[in-house]
Amino acid sequence: MTTRRKSPVETEAIQPQMCSVDVRQHILRHVPFFAMLSEEDIGRINQSFREQGFEAGEPIYYAGDPAARLYVVAAGKVKQMRHSLTGQDVLLDILSEGDFFGSLSILGDETYPDTVLAQTGICALSIDSEGFREILQAYPPVALEVLNITGQRLRGAQEAVHQLSAYSVEQRLAYTLLKLMDKLGEAQEVGVLIQMPLSRDDLAAMTGATTETISRIMSQFQKAGWIKSGRQWVAIRDSEALREVAAGG
Amino acid sequence: MTTRRKSPVETEAIQPQMCSVDVRQHILRHVPFFAMLSEEDIGRINQSFREQGFEAGEPIYYAGDPAARLYVVAAGKVKQMRHSLTGQDVLLDILSEGDFFGSLSILGDETYPDTVLAQTGICALSIDSEGFREILQAYPPVALEVLNITGQRLRGAQEAVHQLSAYSVEQRLAYTLLKLMDKLGEAQEVGVLIQMPLSRDDLAAMTGATTETISRIMSQFQKAGWIKSGRQWVAIRDSEALREVAAGG
DNA sequence: GTAATTACATGATCTGGCGCAATTAATCGC
DNA sequence: GCGATTAATTGCGCCAGATCATGTAATTAC
Numbered sequence: 001m002t003t004r005r006k007s008p009v010e011t012e013a014i015q016p017q018m019c020s021v022d023v024r025q026h027i028l029r030h031v032p033f034f035a036m037l038s039e040e041d042i043g044r045i046n047q048s049f050r051e052q053g054f055e056a057g058e059p060i061y062y063a064g065d066p067a068a069r070l071y072v073v074a075a076g077k078v079k080q081m082r083h084s085l086t087g088q089d090v091l092l093d094i095l096s097e098g099d100f101f102g103s104l105s106i107l108g109d110e111t112y113p114d115t116v117l118a119q120t121g122i123c124a125l126s127i128d129s130e131g132f133r134e135i136l137q138a139y140p141p142v143a144l145e146v147l148n149i150t151g152q153r154l155r156g157a158q159e160a161v162h163q164l165s166a167y168s169v170e171q172r173l174a175y176t177l178l179k180l181m182d183k184l185g186e187a188q189e190v191g192v193l194i195q196m197p198l199s200r201d202d203l204a205a206m207t208g209a210t211t212e213t214i215s216r217i218m219s220q221f222q223k224a225g226w227i228k229s230g231r232q233w234v235a236i237r238d239s240e241a242l243r244e245v246a247a248g249g
Numbered sequence: 250m251t252t253r254r255k256s257p258v259e260t261e262a263i264q265p266q267m268c269s270v271d272v273r274q275h276i277l278r279h280v281p282f283f284a285m286l287s288e289e290d291i292g293r294i295n296q297s298f299r300e301q302g303f304e305a306g307e308p309i310y311y312a313g314d315p316a317a318r319l320y321v322v323a324a325g326k327v328k329q330m331r332h333s334l335t336g337q338d339v340l341l342d343i344l345s346e347g348d349f350f351g352s353l354s355i356l357g358d359e360t361y362p363d364t365v366l367a368q369t370g371i372c373a374l375s376i377d378s379e380g381f382r383e384i385l386q387a388y389p390p391v392a393l394e395v396l397n398i399t400g401q402r403l404r405g406a407q408e409a410v411h412q413l414s415a416y417s418v419e420q421r422l423a424y425t426l427l428k429l430m431d432k433l434g435e436a437q438e439v440g441v442l443i444q445m446p447l448s449r450d451d452l453a454a455m456t457g458a459t460t461e462t463i464s465r466i467m468s469q470f471q472k473a474g475w476i477k478s479g480r481q482w483v484a485i486r487d488s489e490a491l492r493e494v495a496a497g498g
Numbered sequence: 499g500t501a502a503t504t505a506c507a508t509g510a511t512c513t514g515g516c517g518c519a520a521t522t523a524a525t526c527g528c
Numbered sequence: 529g530c531g532a533t534t535a536a537t538t539g540c541g542c543c544a545g546a547t548c549a550t551g552t553a554a555t556t557a558c
Binding site for chain 2: 082084085086088090092104105113114133136137140143144146147148150151153154155157158159160161162164165166167205208247248
Binding site: 499 | 549
């Protein structure tokens with residue numbers, strides 16, 4: 001008899017979220033690229049943003065929609081995805097509090113290349129692209145920080161290309177779990193829990209594999225005692241072992 | 250008897266390049282993110298750059314080297330690559346005149362995550378990261394344009410992730426040839442020639458496939474009359490057919 | 499509560515593309 | 529010009545991982 005858990009350890013912490021109007025200023029102050037601004041500058045910027053709540057599973061926008069706005073995740077997690085004609089979806093990134101997504105450029109006639117879905121209940125702040133451009137022009141240090149972050153994401157995406165081109169599904173899965181742990185991990189009795197609902201399907205879409213293959217490898221990892229996992233949740237128990245697998249053990 | 254060509258149509262146009270000192274100002278003026286500056290601003294910026302020539306095949310830097318400088322391709326083409334422990338190399342991007350690469354951030358203790366090799370003889374202008382940061386701070390419109398370009402590259406990399414996750418080698422190859430045609434294509438009698446030395450190995454490293462598989466598919470494409478290709482060169486004759494293949498025909 | 503639905507597991511089979519090998523063609527070095 | 533080197537082609541066996549199929553545990557709907 002396997003020690004498979006019957007109930008998720010922690011989805012209670014992830015409830016549908018709405019922004020209370022009062023906390024917007026507080027949230028904006030903690031967005032990495034606004035952190036260096038004064039309270040009154042943030043107050044000014046605050047006026048250009050509007051808030052919006054989304055239920056878990058709801059789309060923020062679809063690929064092909066006219067790209068008009070830039071969003072900042074205030075609370076919760078979203079999935080950035082790309083669709084294929086074959087129906088196979090690819091999960092490019094998971095974004096959480098303080099991350100931005102949507103349209104950076106001011107070219108009006110563009111459409112979003114990706115779809116963004118609320119993975120948990122979320123609160124998002126958004127601003128139209130021109131408004132954001134104005135902020136970038138008015139506060140050059142903000143632009144530099146946004147550039148920094150975009151550069152880091154570019155490197156991350158290039159690393160993903162590398163992984164998909166050169167490594168096995170097992171290695172990619174190990175790597176993906178480690179990245180998720182770094183970003184969303186929370187120490188618990190079961191291990192370091194990845195603090196969000198995370199299905200085999202999600203992991204398959206993140207690693208460019210099928211659900212079945214991911215399920216098989218997750219079973220192996222679990223048997224080896226490296227992870228503990230149930231329905232829509234994963235905790236890492238031996239990150240060192242995963243690191244070895246990812247590196248080509 | 251196949252109509253395989255015995256000699257490349259156009260590598261004569263790609264000779265080892267050195268920058269003459271005189272042309273630097275001219276080159277900088279045509280770099281996209283400096284285009285909006287005045288002649289005298291460019292002159293000031295010019296002083297922070299230094300030039301360097303590289304022979305075809307020479308490395309500009311290796312992954313793991315301390316990341317200290319930002320480069321701009323003044324003439325020629327370079328390959329941006331990532332290595333794997335298994336020896337399998339991945340070709341992330343081909344950069345040509347006006348493109349930048351290297352270190353954007355000012356964090357001193359970093360190393361380059363990629364290797365950049367001169368694909369042809371090239372001339373590169375370079376500046377230390379702090380110097381570039383100072384320029385970005387001094388000329389905010391430059392920072393915005395660099396952000397624009399970085400954002401576009403991020404989308405390109407995400408599209409590559411999508412392709413690798415969801416499409417066949419045949420589709421990825423068709424897509425890659427089309428992108429190269431858009432970037433480097435030059436109308437010739439044989440078709441639209443991709444104006445750089447481009448081997449099956451290069452295409453394999455760009456598509457995450459093996460040389461043999463690429464060779465086989467290139468033969469198919471050639472038999473179908475969609476491309477014409479020889480030793481280190483490729484010309485596209487029917488881009489519409491390739492587009493159909495890429496889209497899932 | 500019970501039925502319907504959704505997430506996960508695992509076995510059996512099939513295949514796109516890899517790995518290896520042998521041959522041919524173009525280019526380089528002297 | 530001629531051998532040495534590098535690029536490309538093509539055949540063949542094989543395997544990682546996809547696909548298909550079936551079963552079961554957890555969750556949702558009522």
